[in-house]
Amino acid sequence: MWLNTLLLALREIRRNLLRSFLTMLGIVIGVSAVITMVTLGKGATRSVQAQIASLGSNLLMVMPGQRLGPGGGGGPPFAAADVEAIASQIGGVRLVAPEVRSSATLVANGRNWSAQVTGSTQNWFSVANWTIASGRGFEPDEERVGAAVCVIGATVRKELFGSADPLGEQVRVKKFSCTVVGLLGSKGQGAMGNDQDNLLVLPLATMQRRVVGHTRINTILVSMNESADTDRLKASLEQLMRERRKLADADDNNFNVLDTRQIADTMSGTTQIMTMLLGAVAAVSLVVGGIGIMNIMLVSVTERTREIGVRLAIGALEREVLLQFLVEAVVLAALGGLIGIALATVASIALARLMQIPYAFDASINLLAFAFSAAIGVVFGYFPARRAARLDPIEALRHE
Structure with a gap:
């Protein structure tokens, strides 16, 4: 049953390629943005740590003045x-x-x-x-x-x-x-x-x-x-x-004693916080992409009302219809996630070279972004699928 359901979902996606691609676009942008931001953030963190380490390991710096920064006062x-x-x-x-x-x-x-x-x-x-x-x-x-x-x-x-x-x-x-x-x-x-x-x-x-x-x-x-x-x-x-x-x-x-390891930890922590914030902002586009999937799936249910009525009339169960549309939504989101990962990899490598920071590949963020994109398909595809499964076969067959 699962294989047949998957094949049906792929057939419907192939039947409307342009619409399917536009539906996936929000997921593609969201996944690629999240992965790119996190990857560049990790690269920037490594770059900062390496630059601080270049000052010297196990190093203390003794400098005059009551505190660092503007208004610190001389010593x-x-x-x-x-x-x-x-x-x-x-x-x-x-x-x-x-x-x-x-x-x-x-x-x-x-x-x-x-x-x-x-x-x-x-x-x-x-x-x-x-x-x-x-x-x-x-x-x-x-x-x-x-x-x-x-x-x-x-x-x-x-x-x-x-x-x-x-x-x-x-x-x-x-x-x-x-x-x-x-x-x-x-x-x-x-x-x-x-x-x-x-x-x-x-x-x-x-x-x-x-x-x-x-x-x-x-x-x-x-x-x-x-x-x-x-x-x-x-x-x-x-x-x-x-x-x-x-x-x-x-x-x-009237002097300061600075530890380069503490400086590295502070700057790395700041960079990681900024990376998390940027990643969270980029993740909003995943939600927007999920709304797009739900919208298109509702349109698809309306277009295929007669088909759904025929399936229900010849004995298809509600859960089978529900599964068909839910799998279709998940496949759309998952394909968008895969395309987003590919785009993010290319963009991260190119931007890392441009910014002169190391490319920090992280398999966990790629897997997490893909899993989240699939979950978006489940969450936002459930309502259209449930609507399709609860159609009255008689009314569906009358639909023009």
């Missing part, structure tokens, strides 16, 4: 002694790197380019998760005397030197020139949309003397051991900085 900067105290007085710390940042126009090879300039120590490359693609980092003597050497990122290399080897070349930063001794491996776009490769790195002393003109430190990067208790280490770090900055018990911190 006194850090000194070299603060860096030394963190490295020597807190257990579980692997490496510590001071960081001074500025922006400047770089000039080399007859070209100029605006980039971020960072001053730090050799530890910075390891703490901030940078690799040296070619050349080397800073020698201890170069750090101590503030030598005019630098390491450049992939974007700076491309804009100033093109495909040529930059090692040994001179780059002018403001009023002095430095020799390129290393080229950083590429990281790509950062979590805030910035180009992480658009930078030039100088020894800390060189940066302080020749670029910014002071000995203040903007940020301290603290890399923890894998086995370290993050909460305990963070609390110890805050206590040490409060003591060094002579804050009373009633005073608020």
